[in-house]
Amino acid sequence: MIRARALEKRYGRKRVFAGIDLDLPADGFLVVTGANGSGKTTLLRVLTGLASATRGELRVEADRGRIGHLAHEPLVYRELSALENLDLFGRLYRVPERRERIGMLLERFGLWEARNERVAAYSRGMLQRLALCRTLLHDPDLLVLDEPFSALDEEGAALLDRELAELAGNRAFVVSTHDPARLAPLSTARLALT
């Protein structure tokens, strides 16, 4: 799914990371660890295509529309409701049977009751759940998740554990985390950034 050789990213004179080699099969689960500021987020952004690598070779065998990206920020409109947000993204991602899929996801992540509320009124944990819905909406082949457990409560984290366990095995995952032990049972590869 992903093949990278000597990948390097710099912003002008500032080097974020360098010399990254990656081989991720279509059912692989890569856990990315590293201290704050070690370039995890930037690496994930390069893999999704939001940022371009400065040097090196990168091949991602998934179209833009087949990648699901969970970022630090939830990537949803504050002034729209959860339903409206997902409906917009569902349109843009051309999700078949949009309404059913959105309803199912909202139900599963415990947001169905709050579906018509403006996102601005959501708590941080609810936002993260909505962001997960948005990431999974189009049933992507490659999931790039940046600290997916942040801001989730016990219940939400357990929910995400189950979700990941269910999806892992027939999709490619790149997940950055501060808590690699949590993902250890799923992970097939580790990358530690310094």
Add this chain to the structure above:
Amino acid sequence: MTYLTDVSALARKDLKIELRARDTLPAMLLFVLSTLVVFHFALPAESASDAAYGLLWVAIVFTALLGLSRAWVPEHEHGVLDGLILAPCDRSAIWLGKTLATLAFLLAAQVVALPAFALFFASLDVTAVAGVVLADVGICVVGSLLAAMAAASRARELLLPLLVLPLSIPLIVGGVGAAISPDGERYLLFLALYDAVFAVLSWASFEYVVTE
């Protein structure tokens, strides 16, 4: 076809947000009216109506700048722009949707501003109004791209007028010409040319300014 539905979904989303939050349009309306009133006092009592047309254009450009500086704010909260860029739709659709929404706000502001101008200062004929509309198109086309560029910078709101004003000089020439010249059609033609050229340029280059 899907391109157009993407564009309309994106533009309608902006209108919905504006209807709900009412952040931009009321401010634009109030701004353009206050500006006209200020100009009444700034203008010498006996000055010709030609001068008033010039001031109308200053008011229009600054109102447009006000709207444009707010244009990408919803996308910047919670980083939605990244979400849109990741979507498989053509990225220029994002630009076009934003341009249409901004244009709608600007035209709405002028539905109030132009009658007010006619009431306070001087009458406007069809060519003058057509000039305003065409110039609105031009400024939104260029402005929504430049606003996306400025939104990524440190200076943000400060930078946008600096970027837009030199580019809007031809629009002002065309707009004032359409209002006061006897052969206004020539100026309308010029405005249409400007719109077409810069629309193509902005449409083609949007993708480059939103990725890192």
Add this chain to the structure above:
Amino acid sequence: MGVAIFLALLVAPEDSDQGISQRIFYIHVPIALTAYFCFGLGAWKALRLLVRGEERHDLESYVAIHQGTIFGVLTLVTGSIWAKASWGHWWLWSEDQLVLFLVLFLFYCAYFMLRFSLEEGPRRARSSAVYALFGVVLIPVSFLAIRLAEGLIHPTVFTRDGPQMSASMFATFCVAWAAVTLLAYVLYRVELVGKRLDADLHELREILR
């Protein structure tokens, strides 16, 4: 090369109409043409950057536009000196070329503002490139606009009978033009080499650390 300019100035043939003040023409016009050329070069490099994605074009585009702006300011200065000498005013709104350069000056100052307020990286490179492309499109569009505005203020028919120059005047003009272009080119190379050296040094230092 600089000597060439002065030689051309001193040997420059007499002008029946405007006398001595006409001589600034030999500097003013080549400088203006060079400025246009630099802006065009900057936009060309910008286009290459966008199409090919090669990072070095960013610096080249920036340096070309930097030179263009310097020559643009010189055009404004020499132009207003010329205006003062010929018509007794430092500034004339009816001088198309001068007004155009004022617009371009504002535009390219905004270009530098844009560059300085974006973080270094591909986004800055591409945003500046897009703005540089807008610049070359703005040149003819503004020129047309200024012509139109001109007609507004005092509607006259524009007939531009080509500059009537004697052979020796034309030769002087060409020498001056070549000299200024050469000067611009040398400045461009010097600035480029300097900037590149600076970047290389920085990279080297980073590796050594």
